[in-house]
Amino acid sequence: GTSIPAGGPPRAHPDIDEILVSRDEIAAKIAELAARVDADYAGREILLVGVLKGAVMVMADLSRALSVPITMEFMAVSSYGSTTSSSGVVRILKDLDRSIEGQDVLVVEDIIDSGLTLSWLLRNLRSRGPASLEVLALFRKPEAITVDVDVRYVGFDIPSAFVVGYGLDYAEHYRTLPFVGTLTPEAIARRA
Ligand code: XMP
Numbered sequence: 078g079t080s081i082p083a084g085g086p087p088r089a090h091p092d093i094d095e096i097l098v099s100r101d102e103i104a105a106k107i108a109e110l111a112a113r114v115d116a117d118y119a120g121r122e123i124l125l126v127g128v129l130k131g132a133v134m135v136m137a138d139l140s141r142a143l144s145v146p147i148t149m150e151f152m153a154v155s156s157y158g159s160t161t162s163s164s165g166v167v168r169i170l171k172d173l174d175r176s177i178e179g180q181d182v183l184v185v186e187d188i189i190d191s192g193l194t195l196s197w198l199l200r201n202l203r204s205r206g207p208a209s210l211e212v213l214a215l216f217r218k219p220e221a222i223t224v225d226v227d228v229r230y231v232g233f234d235i236p237s238a239f240v241v242g243y244g245l246d247y248a249e250h251y252r253t254l255p256f257v258g259t260l261t262p263e264a265i266a267r268r269a
């Protein structure tokens with residue numbers, strides 16, 4: 078018969094320690110969130126605001142799963158501090174290309190960790206006078222509860238570990254992995 082290699086089952090990717098959310102789970106969740114958004118915004122048009130770069134995969138898949146008419150804009154923000162944690166001091170790297178005044182805005186986020194970035198972003202966007210302002214985040218970590226941000230659509234609550242895949246990066250890598258998982262210590266050390 079076939080021999081099973083030592084060290085357990087083969088890895089989905091040599092740098093991935095553990096898959097937390099699979100490709101199928103992500104696809105099912107996007108479909109479920111899209112159905113909720115469609116129902117909530119029936120008869121209206123949504124301006125999706127994607128937060129670069131992590132939200133590109135969510136944006137691409139969510140926008141195509143929606144039935145209500147949408148337009149999209151992107152914003153890039155950077156929080157001062159280390160690459161793996163957020164300080165709450167936010168700088169706009171790329172602003173929206175047009176006004177959002179009077180529009181139904183849905184912010185599309187990859188992950189909410191401390192919630193500081195999002196809390197700043199919501200204050201900033203609210204000051205521009207949208208008709209409504211809601212948030213969809215595919216992932217949320219437990220710390221997000223400490224900052225009071227009202228996130229209407231949450232995909233998955235995940236543990237506090239640093240994760241990559243489906244848009245999420247470590248040193249700009251791993252964004253194209255179809256699942257979300259943790260990195261091996263070796264992979265972290267290699268790009269540290
Ligand atoms: P805060 O703490 O302000 O941070 O909610 C949110 C932003 O931090 C990034 N982030 C991550 N990026 N894996 C990543 O690749 C992670 O586990 C992770 N946690 C937070 C991300 O840019 C998010 O928008």
Ligand code: MG
Nearest residue numbers: 131245246247
């Ligand atoms: Mg990042």
